[in-house]
Amino acid sequence: MRHVDLVETDDPSTPAQDEDPSFLDRVRRRPRWLVAGATVVAGLVAYQLVSDHRLRVQDDARAAALADVPLVLDPVDPAFPVFLRGSYSWRDGDVPPEVSAYLGMGVPVADVLVTGTSGSGGATEARLVALDPATAEPVWETTFAPPVEGALDGGSWCWPPEDEAATSLRCVVHWQLPPSADAPADGLWTDVTAIVEVAGADGRVLRRTDLPAGAMLGTGPWGTVVGTRDGARLTLAASEWDGTTRWTRTLDLPEVGPDTYVSIMAVEDRVLATVGPDDAGWLLSADDGATLTTLEGHGGLWGQTTLRPDGSVVVTDPERATDEPTGDVPVMLVRPDGTEVPFDGDHLEWVGLDDGTLEDALLTGTAASPSSTRTRGGEPLPADPAADDGSVARLREPDGSVRWEVPGLDVLAAIALDGLVVARTPDELAAVDARTGRVRWRVPMPGDGVSVHQLLTDGRVILAARGAQLDAISYRGERLWSVHVQDAGEEHVVRPGPAPTPAPTGADVAFGDEVTWMASLSGRLALGVSDQDGERQEYVVFEHR
Incomplete structure (x- = not known):
């Protein structure tokens, strides 16, 4: 028989344990931890669900409010x-008509485009x-013969x-009439215009008014203004x-030369007639x-004249403009009483969409230029390290006074929606509170220096185009998703x-073919791709949710 020694412990009922029990062992010993932890996790999940729901409700409400704003996309x-x-x-x-309908300005009426x-x-x-x-199938087509023999279709x-x-x-x-056979070689074509009203259901012509050959046309919500010239009389x-x-009014032109032209603009209850290239004129x-x-005009400088809803006029600033064509023309404001308000060398920024956020305020700016000095009211401002490139964006009240300014914001494109001014700059997308000028958020978005920078929206996301790439940004400044255009041989997809770097093999879409994203009046998102020599234009129109 084998000899066995028995050894008794102080607590024979306690099994051997590791010196450092695991987390699960601790939880098992203290079940209240499990309950408390589960409660915290459930609370966090519930909070996140409520928060996500609240944001979706905000996005849905914004999209619904913007649904009737022209050029706002369907979802x-x-x-x-x-x-x-x-x-x-x-x-x-x-x-093709579908191109001008979906990539141009096709107008929805009576269930047709x-x-x-x-x-x-x-x-x-x-x-x-x-x-x-x-x-996109044709429903009807109506043709119009020119009122003058020899005129060619000039677009409608x-x-x-x-x-x-x-x-x-x-x-x-619209038609254009070629110069007569005995006209100089550089003779100008003559505009020939008719105003028509057509039935949306079948294209029947309800009314047609032919204007005199060479007449100028301005339109307002109440009707039309037709201008005709007889020498120095308008x-x-x-x-x-x-x-x-x-x-009917007859006005004496201040000066007539071979380059003289007349422009007519009607806004609300006012009519602006200007005589170029000097842009002298009358507000009627x-x-x-x-x-x-x-x-009074601006001495023949290259510029622009824009009539505002309140009757003020944005004109070229003669003290700062040059006689060379340029994209950024320094402007000033002429108030309805004739008072001039300089804009400190700013140009008028183009705002692609406005749901009423600006309330007739003007977005102006000065482009980046390291050698420039920012001014206000004609007086130099102290240097700002945050804006050492010289750029500035300003929102001005209808009377020209500055509501706010953001140094260092070099605006390339902008939209004004839901209380925000969203601006595309050479290196970022920024949202500014339209009321206070506080920058709500910034999203880095480097540009390539050559692409068209468009901003589009469906009310839920902001679409920022840069070359071949399209980025979706939330109204809270979150980058949600990106897509890019790629050459697939016979077509782009x-x-x-x-977008890959370098560009996809087969076509340098960012620097070769021109990629343009656009919104139609009917709410469709469309893509246009023009090849490098401009010979072939490709178009894609997308479904919506």
């Missing part, structure tokens, strides 16, 4: 399903075409009806849309044609993710 599908695809060449004649010809086909008859917006376009329930729409049909005739005469009442303000 964008990040998968980019294709609705319509094709290509054309300018050598083949007129642009109405568009005009581009004027590139060399035909004599101009056309209006209606498409089914759901299928339509105004969106003010009433969503409208069953007809007004359009401009006659303006204002009419209601139904043809009823409002008033749309009610009776009475002179409200006389513009949209791929998920940022």
